[in-house]
Amino acid sequence: MLKTARLEAFSDGVFAIAITLLVIEIKVPEDTAHLAEQLRHLWPSYLGYVISFLVIGLIWANHHAMFDHIASADRMLLFLNTLLLLLVALIPFTAGVLASALRNHEGERTAVVLYGAVLVAGGLPFNAIWEYARRGHRLLGDTISPAEARAISRRFLLGPVLYGAGTALGAVLPVLGIIAFALLIPFYWLPPQMSRLTAKSA
Amino acid sequence: MLKTARLEAFSDGVFAIAITLLVIEIKVPEDTAHLAEQLRHLWPSYLGYVISFLVIGLIWANHHAMFDHIASADRMLLFLNTLLLLLVALIPFTAGVLASALRNHEGERTAVVLYGAVLVAGGLPFNAIWEYARRGHRLLGDTISPAEARAISRRFLLGPVLYGAGTALGAVLPVLGIIAFALLIPFYWLPPQMSRLTAKSA
Amino acid sequence: MLKTARLEAFSDGVFAIAITLLVIEIKVPEDTAHLAEQLRHLWPSYLGYVISFLVIGLIWANHHAMFDHIASADRMLLFLNTLLLLLVALIPFTAGVLASALRNHEGERTAVVLYGAVLVAGGLPFNAIWEYARRGHRLLGDTISPAEARAISRRFLLGPVLYGAGTALGAVLPVLGIIAFALLIPFYWLPPQMSRLTAKSA
């Protein structure tokens, strides 16, 4: 059994770099004539930046909340966590593709589906980490009861479903997908209410 | 209630990456004939680098000072902190735009206003973090009294006002804005004297 | 004698950055006509990304396991660790060369050999760290016995041998080398069985 301190430090590093690399996709205009207008034309990059920054920040915040209850790690947990980071670190790429498609007014559907698919895919190792850790209370500490861990599961499992729905909307009409991804951010930043809601409706 | 250790580690990561990415905007000359002259022509990049490095370093130092007194975190604090980081991580972009405009001798006004606007905007979540944490001493530890927390508030709130004034100067004459941003750095690195000053003048 | 906390923090930082920089080698298509097809053509970049991400994640996990037993550091250990990081930080470059060769259908042999050679070379300081630390139990803590440290040595020493074999296969037929590198990942993620195996066969 390993302590989770270095896993958290390494994950924090990857989250911090992925989130900060997003800015690289906002290209500095080479030509600065009519600069104000050129900067306005970069709006798809700003939109992609803001949504992606908040999405990665949200995944980080939930990773944080999850590891507050995970007391120890084993090789399998390190592996699942690496898969999660692999998908998070792809977001600067998919955000770049999305901004590029919006700027060119072509390929938006493909770009939105790619963007959403990586978020849905990231939900799989995220949930796998939690299910693996809580199975038989294997890696959890005593700060949480099995019933509470189950309630958190329901909330986490909802994530890929909601992002999947957003992706499906985006496959029909790209702008709907983007709106869905944006709306999921405030919805997920405020967990206690939601957690209560899903616990009741279960 | 969450501990602030991972919030600080994640923030330190984002600050460290944003500050180090500044160097990427200083492009290595492809052609090395007359290299010394070419390196001299990069002075706007050096200027943007030095000012931006010290500005981000300063925000980091104040973030550090602020979280020395914040004892615990909740979801709202994580969210406000993410908004702050979102704006800090934009600085390599705005510094690049500024250097580009100075090099081309056009668009300086727009570039200075953009640069200042992001600094002013960053002051909003910065102040929101502190006001949220100190309201009713909600998230503060016992290392600080409510009166001291109020005195710090006054100093922090001055920040966006001063940067806003610098931005307004820059909108009139770009070089004045740059001088203002540069002068605010030493002014803000030495807080105790200033804190006393503003406390007296209040 | 130095504590290992900062060595681990610095190493975690380098691992986290090297692993996240891998995404930079997946270039966002400038032209978004036929975007889906263009994204499909990037498959060598995705392949290089996934293998390299898991390889760096694996080296990190083993570095983690190793330093769980190393209790203190000296200048020589810092030096050997810096050599290891020097080679790990090269992987985004060699992964980029590999993806470039696969995309162009030329130079695959050279690219696979370069990729493997850096992995083999990285195994040398990795093993040197462990051998240096365990010689006379010099820098080890009391969480491990000399016999256990010896068993771990055998497993670690196998690493460059297996990656060397993969590189040799790749020199004959590039695709075989890539398959070998991919297969070594799951093999090395599950250490206890293997450790038992090599201990028995020794």
Add this chain to the structure above:
Amino acid sequence: MLKTARLEAFSDGVFAIAITLLVIEIKVPEDTAHLAEQLRHLWPSYLGYVISFLVIGLIWANHHAMFDHIASADRMLLFLNTLLLLLVALIPFTAGVLASALRNHEGERTAVVLYGAVLVAGGLPFNAIWEYARRGHRLLGDTISPAEARAISRRFLLGPVLYGAGTALGAVLPVLGIIAFALLIPFYWLPPQMSRLTAKSA
């Protein structure tokens, strides 16, 4: 008085990013015909990478050793440390210029002098940190005596002198400067002997 934990974490982050960004200056060949030959032509980039990686690693190791004795921080120390990081984070740029000049066989003298000048300049805040901290034992802990702190001063002060001599050599004959920078690395990785030497000769 602030604790040094976050200063160290932030500095580790900047060191880790600056050292890992060095790889970005080794450009992946776009055209992969005659790949082996093309990779050989990149030797100046490899040379710049190895020297710069070990130099930054060395500054990190000495920063580590220095802060093992510094028990607390104030605003001035944070400022001096930020100046040091500002110069360390420039090294990927100066390494890129050096590699570019060596590849083009022109501008080597300028590039070597620039490279050395940044190392010399970095020595100034490095020494300022130590002198500021040890003046009157202001910020030092009790792990070190004033006499030991003085002995370390002599060794640290030698740094910019030696790098300055290397830069002067490079201004005469570029290759001599590069050799000097390379030779200073092993010389400085092994401090105890040297420290004794300079203590005796003082």
